[in-house]
Amino acid sequence: MNVLVTGSGGQLGQCIDKIKNEYPKLTLFFANSTILDITKKDRVSDFFEDKSFDFVINCAAYTNVEQAEKEPDKAFLVNAEGVKNLAFICEEKKSTLIHISTDYIFDGEKKMPYTEEDIPNPINEYGKSKLAGEQSIQQIAEKYFIIRTSWLYSEFGHNFFKTILKKSETEKQLTIVTSEMGTPTNANDLAKFVLDLIINNNQKYGIYHFSNLSEATWYDFAKEILRVSGKLDTIILKKTDNYPTFARRPKYSILSKQKLNSAFNLDILDWKNSLINLYSSIR
Numbered sequence: 001m002n003v004l005v006t007g008s009g010g011q012l013g014q015c016i017d018k019i020k021n022e023y024p025k026l027t028l029f030f031a032n033s034t035i036l037d038i039t040k041k042d043r044v045s046d047f048f049e050d051k052s053f054d055f056v057i058n059c060a061a062y063t064n065v066e067q068a069e070k071e072p073d074k075a076f077l078v079n080a081e082g083v084k085n086l087a088f089i090c091e092e093k094k095s096t097l098i099h100i101s102t103d104y105i106f107d108g109e110k111k112m113p114y115t116e117e118d119i120p121n122p123i124n125e126y127g128k129s130k131l132a133g134e135q136s137i138q139q140i141a142e143k144y145f146i147i148r149t150s151w152l153y154s155e156f157g158h159n160f161f162k163t164i165l166k167k168s169e170t171e172k173q174l175t176i177v178t179s180e181m182g183t184p185t186n187a188n189d190l191a192k193f194v195l196d197l198i199i200n201n202n203q204k205y206g207i208y209h210f211s212n213l214s215e216a217t218w219y220d221f222a223k224e225i226l227r228v229s230g231k232l233d234t235i236i237l238k239k240t241d242n243y244p245t246f247a248r249r250p251k252y253s254i255l256s257k258q259k260l261n262s263a264f265n266l267d268i269l270d271w272k273n274s275l276i277n278l279y280s281s282i283r
């Protein structure tokens with residue numbers, strides 16, 4: 001099977017690249033933003049002209065939540081317009097589109113895990129742009145998976161895990177929010193889920209929620225990062241319910257895995273166990 005990975009230079013793209021040899025039945029093509037800018041409709045058409053992909057995994061996105069408040073047009077260009085271009089070409093070429101979306105499409109006012117049936121109501125520009133992308137896919141494509149995930153981290157790219165490790169090298173005290181609850185998700189686990197989905201040729205198309213298990217505040221996540229890295233005793237960790245940011249973030253964004261579990265036979269790790277696995281594999 002031929003599989004295209006767009007936005008392959010990012011965090012998730014690199015996690016997929018890392019495990020590609022475990023999937024010898026897949027021929028993976030990695031296209032970073034220089035090779036394929038998904039916002040350029042003509043370029044997307046040209047790129048697909050002489051190639052045929054069974055699956056397109058869209059890892060391309062504008063993911064800077066803070067900056068999106070200042071330049072929403074840029075976020076919408078990639079996360080809505082770019083995604084629309086991919087949806088059209090996948091529909092035309094009969095490729096299955098696997099698109100990654102986010103917990104930030106929800107407003108966080110719920111007090112129990114969000115299901116795929118819950119109505120999105122994003123409270124920041126990034127979330128709004130990601131929701132617009134989802135809606136385009138649903139309108140245009142027939143064969144698609146929209147995988148909503150949350151709080152991705154890994155050894156690659158920019159993420160909270162790497163930020164905390166870096167800050168712990170230079171700062172004596174860290175102040176972290178307790179007012180947002182979600183689930184940290186190891187992007188390597190998501191990469192494996194996506195490639196398994198392709199290998200198993202599953203055709204139960206639609207929206208799914210994928211994250212590691214259990215829940216945490218960003219404070220809990222930071223504490224665990226410091227614990228696994230052996231730095232908890234050397235850093236003063238302070239709680240706050242008011243860390244200054246431009247973007248509002250959902251207070252609660254746990255994703256229910258009920259639909260995922262009924263559709264696929266999965267063994268998802270608890271976020272703390274997956275964090276330990278990652279740290280021991282990279283140190």
Ligand SMILES: NC(=O)C1=CN([C@@H]2O[C@H](COP(=O)(O)OP(=O)(O)OC[C@H]3O[C@@H](n4cnc5c(N)ncnc54)[C@H](OP(=O)(O)O)[C@@H]3O)[C@@H](O)[C@H]2O)C=CC1
Nearest residue numbers: 007009010011012033037038060061063100149151152157
């Ligand atoms: N990171 C997280 O915490 C979460 C992410 N998600 C979603 O998961 C997906 C993967 O995220 P992640 O890997 O962390 O994101 P990254 O920001 O690490 O990677 C995104 C990639 O998209 C590329 N890109 C940006 N604009 C374009 C464009 N116009 N055409 C092609 N490529 C482009 C970027 O390239 P360049 O750097 O060259 O611009 C970058 O390599 C995204 O859809 C994101 O919304 C969902 C929940 C949580």
Ligand SMILES: Cc1cn([C@H]2C[C@H](O)[C@@H](COP(=O)(O)OP(=O)(O)O[C@H]3O[C@@H](C)C(=O)[C@@H](O)[C@H]3O)O2)c(=O)[nH]c1=O
Nearest residue numbers: 063065102103104150151152160163175176177218243
């Ligand atoms: C670095 C730092 C952040 N924070 C707070 C700010 C914010 O409320 C929260 C998370 O901060 P970040 O900006 O690192 O994370 P953020 O960019 O909001 O992460 C989000 O990214 C997008 C792409 C997603 O799709 C989401 O699922 C989610 O992972 O932690 C602190 O309290 N102290 C700190 O030292």
